[in-house]
Amino acid sequence: MDPVLACDWRDDHGWWWLQVQRNGDGWELEAGSPHCSETIPFADPDEVRRLARTLLALPTEPEPYEAEWELSGPEIDAAGQRQPTGATLHVGLSRQDGHRPYLAYQSYYTTTLGPALGLEVxxxxxxxxxxxxxxQTLLTLLTLLQES
Structure with a gap:
């Protein structure tokens, strides 16, 4: 699957990424670190549309701004791999760090002892x-898919 929207960067530990991609009839978010990656589905195209609009609306001037998504998915994917049962994605401007734009992902898993934190990107x-x-390309694609 080719990502439609991708953000990747490198630090002292290696490559990190967050990307939105199509998976069959649905959409998913893939988060990756130098050591592992995981995917979690969006509930519907409207969530993906909201993410695209949020990125387009990020203010250019320093001001408080944040949007959040709560994603949930199956514990085991179609290939039999363990996946997060939930994740949170934040997009915003940092209040403490010069209002720089950020993307933050945190997943969690359901265990017999309760929820456990997973990957943080x-x-x-x-x-x-x-x-x-x-x-903008993602919004155009979503519109074309909706019309077909």
Missing amino acids: FCDDAPVDALRPQA
Whole structure:
């Protein structure tokens, strides 16, 4: 699957990424670190549309701004791999760090002892100039798919 919207970066530990991609008739978010990756589905195209619109609406001036998604998915995917049962995605402008744009992902798993934190992926200086055209392309694709 080719990502429609992708944000990746490298630090001292290796490559990290967050990307939105189509999976059959649905959409999913893939989060990756130098050591692992995981995917979780969006509930419906409207959630993906809201993400694209949020990225397009990120203010250029410093001001409080944040949007959040609560995603949920099956514990085991079609290939039999363990996947997160839930995740939170935040998009916003940092209040403490010069109002820089960020993307933050945190997954969790359901265990016999209760919920356990999973993968955390945090892009603390999101490349908004690269994400905006991707978000516009994503909105166009969603419109075309809805019309077909």
